[in-house]
Amino acid sequence: MRFMVTAIDAFGHINATLGFAEGLKAAGHEITFVHREKHRNLAIKRGFSFIPFDETLVGGNPEELLFKWIDAFAEKFRQEPLKRFIEFASEKQESFEAQAKFFDTLNDALDKIIIDNPDKFDAIVHDLAAPFPFLYKHSIPWFQLASTNPLILYPSGPPPFAGYSVHSDQTAWNEFREVYSRAHAILTEIKNKGFEAAGLKDVKFNPAVFVDIPQSFGFYHYPAELDYTECEPRRPNWYRVDAWIRQPDLDTEFVIPQKLQDKPGRLIFFSLGSLGSADLVVMNKIIAILAKSPHKFIVSKGPRGDALELADNMWGENYVNQIKVIQGVDLVITHGGNNTFMETLYYGKPMIVIPYFYDQYDNAQRVVDKKIGFRVNPYDIEEDYLLNCIENIFNDKEMIDRVKSISHNMRNSNSLNEAIKMIEKQIEINNNKVQ
Known part of the structure; x- marks a missing residue:
């Protein structure tokens, strides 16, 4: 079967989607990855075909716009989520208007791909x-992936993106939901007006979910041991896959840099992802704290890494071969983006999560609730606490064993193959209906 595979223009979503596509290819299917020209190498490396967006439709420099957005709202991102969205709700919400435009532009680019390549794909x-x-608009069957924390699929659980524990005081849950909804009012209004204009009156944008209702079914990836089964029922037609972790982007093995080889201590990977690392204030604060640790660090410096100065116990580059690095370290300090979160668990590493926004807070709290690591809030980074978290993990054999058990189950799961079989069967059913 011939699959068109795509994702929003964000590395976490792109990388996760590539992992699922690798599973489809291993099952014998033909993959065409559709995205911006700059990501062509990700497809070619994996033996996929590639079709680029029409850059005249996409336009601009999303990375520069992202920097401006981070700089404009950095103070808000350094606040706890409820306070952050209270402030967003009281303002003009230009950033959410820009997000709506981003979605519309991406939709136009993908629509043009389908129009220019009729009868090329059996499914999306x-x-x-x-x-x-x-x-x-088109008759091609589609299957949705949700590469975020799955709390969005459990309406009875804590509000997504708040970072609340399932054991927290529920009186705060409704307040957050109301504030969050007001903060996203402009985005919701623009999107739903667009659907009505397109004749899609039954299609609605829900900012508390950020996924569509599956056409037949959709898939999310999260290990069974961490899923929110205590918050069931789950939204209908969503199925869990233990993991769909992509292969490394580079085939070279990770070797501890010469600078760190003779230094004492354990090896730790530190990354706040492509968005969090653009906040140089937070990055510099954490680097200054980690400089006082007796351990050594591999640092993914991010898109603004040239402006960062690393300490003597660190080595880093703006972008590192993350999967290979994770395999070679003892601990990961991460923003908790779901892609890095899943990769860290897959390779059996405990973690400290410093969440920056949205579902990162939910992953950070899940780490605490399931006792597989620690949460450190970016708006409340205390030197002693962060350094003690590192030592507490290395001294907690039960925690390390829990993570290794989750890793073992993820790596030996057959759930991705079962998901692909579901897709194959559904496409056959659709084809039979057409005939």
Whole structure:
């Protein structure tokens, strides 16, 4: 079968989607990865075909716009989520207007791909984090991936993106939901007006979910031991896969840099992802703290890494071969983006999560609730606490064993193959109906 695979223009979603596509290819299917020209190498490396977006439609420099957005709202991102969204709700919400435009531009680019390549695809697999009109315009069956923390799929659980424990005081849950909804009012209004204009009155954007209702079914990836089964029922037609971790982007093995080889201590990977690392204030603060640790660090410095100065117990580059690095370290300090979160668990490493926004807070709290690591809030980074968290993990054999057990189950799961069989069967059913 011939699959078009795509995702929103964010590395976490792209990388996760590539992992699912690798599973499809291993099952004998033909993959065409559709995205911006700069990501062509990700497809070619994996033996996929590639079709680039029409850059005249996409336009601009999303990375520069992202930097401006981070700089403009950095103070808010350094606040706890409820206070952050209270402030967003009281402002003009230009950033959410820009997000709506981003979704519309991406929709137009993908729609043009389908129009220019009629009868090329048997199905679409996507991680677009919102309803997209082009999916309804064409007759190609589509299957949605949710590469985020799955709390969005459990309406009875804590509000997504708040970072609340399932054991927390529920009186605060409704307040957060109301504030969060007001903060995203402009985005919701613009998107839903667009659906109505496209004749899709039954399609609605829900900012508390950020996924569409599956056409037949969708898939999310999260290990069974961490899933929110205590918050069931789950939204209908969503199925869990233990993991769909992509192969490394580079085939070279990770070797401890010469600078660190003779230094004492354990080896730790530190990354706040492509977004969090753009906040140089937070990055510099954490680097200054980790400089006082007796351990050594591999640092993914991010898109603004040239402006960062690393300490003597650190080595880093703006972008590192993350999967290979994770395999070679003893601990990961991460922003908790779901892609890095899953990779860390897959390779059996405990973690300290310093969440920056959205589902990162939920992953951070899940780490605490399931006793597989620690949470450190970026708006409340205390030197002693962060350094003690590192030592407490290395001294906690039960915690390390729990993570290794989760890793073992993820790596030996057959759930991705079962998901692909579900897709194959559904496409056959659709084809039989057409005939």
